[in-house]
Amino acid sequence: MKLTIGHLYPDLLNLYGDRGNIQCLMKRCQWRGIEAETIVFELGDAIDFSNLDIVLLGGGSDREQMLVNDELKKIQPDFKAYVEDYGVVIAICGGYQLLGKYYKTEQGTVTGLDLVDLYTEQESPRLIDNIVLKSDLFDMPVVGFENHGGRTYINDNQPFGKVLYGAGNDGISGCEGVVYKNVIGTYLHGPLLPKNPQVTDYLIAKALERKYEKEIVLEPLEDEEEREANRYICQRFVKESKNLENSP
Structure with missing residues (x-):
């Protein structure tokens, strides 16, 4: 079996160490004997989504996001077709915002890629903290950092998870991220995948199932250190938060 990962514009969208997400995907494939390759795309490169099994869209500054947004609008129908055909996408922070209908800033409203029914509006203050989620997709919490x-606002879509600690999508709803078909959009970085092997394996399995049209059960890997780190983060932040809520 083989997977091809498309890393879109890492020269512009690597503000939060998203190359670490690529390395994690590659390694967890290789450790299982799954052949994996990554194709890096820069502005002006032709993208054939039919040749890709996983697409990573990272985060960048507002200026860099707009450059990428303008570039991807040229091939929006192809990207949309990939998404609707259950192509696997992981979109982080700014990449998550680009998936939606629009992004409103103090300078005006920018039309997004309209791949998922959501929208984003800039507000103060910035939401900066560690974050812990309970996701229906996994047997252990998802942890990361948000900034x-x-x-x-994801309308009627499924959230990536419920916030146990942190702010999430809007600081009010208690939801974080979005899941649409095989697309995950999230504000979590750190980077996300090395901290959360369960998310990495979910993406790998979904990509293999789509490509080979059969149910995939991945061989378990030795993840005790990652699980212990996950438990520590949950105990530290979620427990502290509950203690504060219960204090007089």
Whole structure:
């Protein structure tokens, strides 16, 4: 079996160490004997989504996001077709915002890629903290760090998870991220995948199932250190938060 990962514009969208997400995907494939390759795309490169099994869209500054947004609008129908055909996408922070209908800033409203029914509006203050989620997709919490000024509203879509600690999409709803078909959009970085092997394996399995049209059960890997780190983060932040809520 083989997977091809498309890393879109890492020269512009690597503000939060998203190359670490690529390395994690590659390694967890290789450790299982799954052949994996990454194709890096820069502005002006032709993208054939039919040749890709996983697409990573990272985060960048507002200026860099707009450059990428303008570039991807040229091939929006192809990207949309990939998404609707259950192509696997992981979109982080700014990449998450680009998935939606629009992004509103103090300077005006920028039309997004309209791949998922969501929108983002810039507000103050920035939401900056560690974050812990309970996601229906996994048997252990998802952990990471958030740092975003945008408030993202996902309408009737499924959230990536419920916030146990942190702010999430908008600081109010208690939801974080979005899941649409095989697309995950999230504000979590750190980077996300090395901290959360369960998320990495979910993406790998979904990509293999789509490509080979059969159910995939991945061989378990030795993840005790990662699980212990996850338990520590949850105990530290979620427990502290509950203690504060219960204090007089």
